[in-house]
Amino acid sequence: MSNETKLYKVIRYVFLIAACIFVIIPLVPLIFMAFKTGAEYSSTSVLEPPKNFLNTYNFAYAIRVGKLGRAFIYTAIILTISLFFQVTMTAMVAYVLHRFDFMFKKAVKIMFTLTMFIPVVATQNLIFRMMYAVGLVNTMWSVIILYSGVGIVGIYIMLNQLDNISREIDEAAMIDGAGYYYTFLHIIFPLMKPACTTMIIINGIGLYNDFYIPNLYLNRDVQTFTVALYKFFGSMSTPFEIVAAAIIIGMIPIMIVFIFLQKYIYNGLAGSVKM
Amino acid sequence: MKSKNRSIFIISFLVLPLIHLIIFSYVPIIGNFVLSLTNWKGFGDIQFIGMRNYQRMFTNTEYIKMFKNCGWYFLAAIPQLIFALLLAVVINGKFRGLNVFKGILIIPYLLNGVIISTIFIIFFNNGGSLNAILEWLHLDGLKHQWLQDLKLVNPAIASISIWRYYGMNFIMFFGALQAIPTELFEAATLDGCTKWQEIRYISIPFIRKVLFINILLSVSGSIQVFEIPYIMMNGSNGTGTPVIMIQQSMSTNRVGFAAALSVMVFVIVLIVVGLQKLLVKED
Numbered sequence: 001m002s003n004e005t006k007l008y009k010v011i012r013y014v015f016l017i018a019a020c021i022f023v024i025i026p027l028v029p030l031i032f033m034a035f036k037t038g039a040e041y042s043s044t045s046v047l048e049p050p051k052n053f054l055n056t057y058n059f060a061y062a063i064r065v066g067k068l069g070r071a072f073i074y075t076a077i078i079l080t081i082s083l084f085f086q087v088t089m090t091a092m093v094a095y096v097l098h099r100f101d102f103m104f105k106k107a108v109k110i111m112f113t114l115t116m117f118i119p120v121v122a123t124q125n126l127i128f129r130m131m132y133a134v135g136l137v138n139t140m141w142s143v144i145i146l147y148s149g150v151g152i153v154g155i156y157i158m159l160n161q162l163d164n165i166s167r168e169i170d171e172a173a174m175i176d177g178a179g180y181y182y183t184f185l186h187i188i189f190p191l192m193k194p195a196c197t198t199m200i201i202i203n204g205i206g207l208y209n210d211f212y213i214p215n216l217y218l219n220r221d222v223q224t225f226t227v228a229l230y231k232f233f234g235s236m237s238t239p240f241e242i243v244a245a246a247i248i249i250g251m252i253p254i255m256i257v258f259i260f261l262q263k264y265i266y267n268g269l270a271g272s273v274k275m
Numbered sequence: 276m277k278s279k280n281r282s283i284f285i286i287s288f289l290v291l292p293l294i295h296l297i298i299f300s301y302v303p304i305i306g307n308f309v310l311s312l313t314n315w316k317g318f319g320d321i322q323f324i325g326m327r328n329y330q331r332m333f334t335n336t337e338y339i340k341m342f343k344n345c346g347w348y349f350l351a352a353i354p355q356l357i358f359a360l361l362l363a364v365v366i367n368g369k370f371r372g373l374n375v376f377k378g379i380l381i382i383p384y385l386l387n388g389v390i391i392s393t394i395f396i397i398f399f400n401n402g403g404s405l406n407a408i409l410e411w412l413h414l415d416g417l418k419h420q421w422l423q424d425l426k427l428v429n430p431a432i433a434s435i436s437i438w439r440y441y442g443m444n445f446i447m448f449f450g451a452l453q454a455i456p457t458e459l460f461e462a463a464t465l466d467g468c469t470k471w472q473e474i475r476y477i478s479i480p481f482i483r484k485v486l487f488i489n490i491l492l493s494v495s496g497s498i499q500v501f502e503i504p505y506i507m508m509n510g511s512n513g514t515g516t517p518v519i520m521i522q523q524s525m526s527t528n529r530v531g532f533a534a535a536l537s538v539m540v541f542v543i544v545l546i547v548v549g550l551q552k553l554l555v556k557e558d
Contacts, residue, residue, distance in 0.1 A: 003463070003464045003467075003468060003469060003470050003473065004368070004470050005469070005470060008470045008471075009370070011365075012365045012368075012370070015361065015362075015365055016362075016365065016366065016372075016376045019358075019362055019376075019380060020376065020379045020380065022438070023379055023380060023382055023383060023438070024379070025404070025408075026394045026395060026397075026398045026404065026438065027382075027394060028404075029397050029398070029403075029404045030393070030394050030397055033397065045402075045407050046397060046402065046403055046404050046407055047404060047407045047408070047411070089291060089292050090292075092288040092289075092292070093288065093289060093292050095288065096284075096285050096288045096289060100281070100285055102282070102285050108289060108293065111293070111296060111301075112296065115296060115300045117544060117545060117548045118300050118304055118541065118544075119495070119498075119499050119540055119541060119544050121499055121501060121518045121521060121537070121540065122303075122304070122307065122521075122537040122538070122540045122541040122544075123299065123300060123303035123304060123307070123537070124303075124521075124525075125303070125307060125310075125521060125525055125530065125533045125534050125537050126302070126303040126306045126307055126310065126534070127299060127303050128525060129317060129530065130298075132317075146299060148295065149292065149295045149296065149299060149300075150292040150295070150296070179280070180280065180281065180284040181284065184288075205385060208387070209385075209386070209387035209388070210387075211387060211388045211389060211502050211506070212501060212502070216522070216525075226387050226388070226389055229389045229390070229393075230389045230506060233389060233392075233393055233506075234506075240397075243393060244393070244397070247389075247390050247393050247394070250387075250389070250390055251386065251390060254385045254386065255385075257385065258378065258381065258382065258385055262377070262378060262381065265381065265384075265446070266377070266381075266446060266449070266450070267450075
């Protein structure tokens with residue numbers, strides 16, 4: 001049973017198809033461009049498809065000259081370490097806030113909440129000086145340290161999960177003689193896996209796509225993929241069809257995420273709203 | 276003994292995240308207030324110069340223009356939010372192709388600033404897709420040098436944020452709509468409610484809070500615009516924003532002035548958040 005009239009159904013499809021066209025139109029010329037030869041690019045319209053969709057010259061050239069492989073490895077290392085710290089520390093904070101009452105609990109909560117209102121861009125001026133003073137600028141550790149904080153959105157995702165894990169489980173473990181650390185590490189943390197997955201995906205996309213921090217702190221040999229693309233794109237000598245190919249390569253990991261983990265993105269972001 | 280263990284446990288779990296928070300959020304904010312009153316170069320002596328950094332910020336038309344540019348991004352947020360809301364409302368249901376639509380519509384949300392900048396340079400360039408499409412539609416009169424024309428460049432690149440950010444708003448609206456109990460819709464259908472009435476009297480009121488959060492995110496986001504004008508234009512052609520200026524002041528060792536700009540951005544965000552608290556209480 002439904003109250004959707006035929007007119008409504010038609011309007012819905014028209015609107016959704018129009019929206020998809022709006023999304024796809026700017027992407028099409030990029031894809032065309034990545035497969036065109038240099039001569040073809042300068043002589044044809046951007047809306048014209050390439051003659052040969054199997055022309056992979058631009059892609060090979062982009063990988064070789066843009067040092068994209070190395071940037072991929074740095075990105076993977078930075079993401080892995082940062083996400084590890086983010087997720088475990090967020091779970092620890094959320095566990096303590098959820099299961100224990102203690103002095104200053106409210107103050108701790110407020111401190112984490114207030115950071116939501118501190119724009120990252122308004123703090124880097126001084127942090128850059130600090131990082132510079134300790135010699136971490138131009139090393140990946142500056143970025144990893146900055147990324148390894150605990151955010152309030154993550155805390156809420158974890159708190160929601162802890163609501164669904166019975167306190168009796170903790171109590172039973174303690175009665176059996178398990179200490180606080182053992183209980184958290186071996187009993188509760190494994191049960192928080194769904195919240196950890198959500199956080200890894202949402203924050204992983206955010207970190208992979210971040211430009212401001214890596215562009216500020218990494219400049220020479222160590223680069224994340226986003227910054228490598230930017231350097232590539234910013235050097236005027238690079239032909240634009242090569243840039244287009246590099247961009248397509250940059251989209252591949254995201255497209256994999258998109259195909260396999262779409263459900264988590266919808267559910268995860270929606271879940272963080274309900275806080 | 277037990278309570279001592281308990282305290283040690285709690286402290287050990289909180290200490291690292293709290294230190295991180297203090298060093299990387301609270302110290303810089305307070306430090307910026309102090310530094311904004313100096314002309315520190317990042318090295319050497321610190322000299323206090325009172326409010327001179329702020330004075331410069333508010334009297335130089337070049338800097339004022341950067342704050343004004345944020346207005347274009349705020350304007351772009353209006354169609355962006357309306358579009359995202361309409362999408363969330365019509366997609367909330369069961370119909371053929373739902374997952375395909377959801378998949379395509381999420382793409383822009385997944386792309387980073389460098390990718391989006393490249394895509395839109397191809398779009399707005401003189402020989403780019405927008406002009407090619409206009410030519411194809413025989414609307415040659417509307418063709419422009421979008422990125423060179425000083426009048427058009429800011430609205431043009433601000434409009435990119437519609438494409439880039441509607442996805443996040445859409446996912447949040449959609450999540451809020453999904454949280455509405457289905458019994459409500461069923462009851463409405465039984466009572467002979469039309470689809471339009473259902474949207475007007477159930478869907479929209481239910482997501483008002485999320486709508487409000489999204490409006491605030493857009494306002495505080497538009498004061499912090501950085502990536503698109505920086506990557507596409509390097510802030511040239513009058514496309515500078517306060518954050519681009521912070522970046523440039525930092526790289527030219529004008530730490531005091533960068534601090535003053537940072538304080539300004541922070542204060543504006545705080546005002547926006549304060550307004551939210553005021554308006555929510557009135558509800």
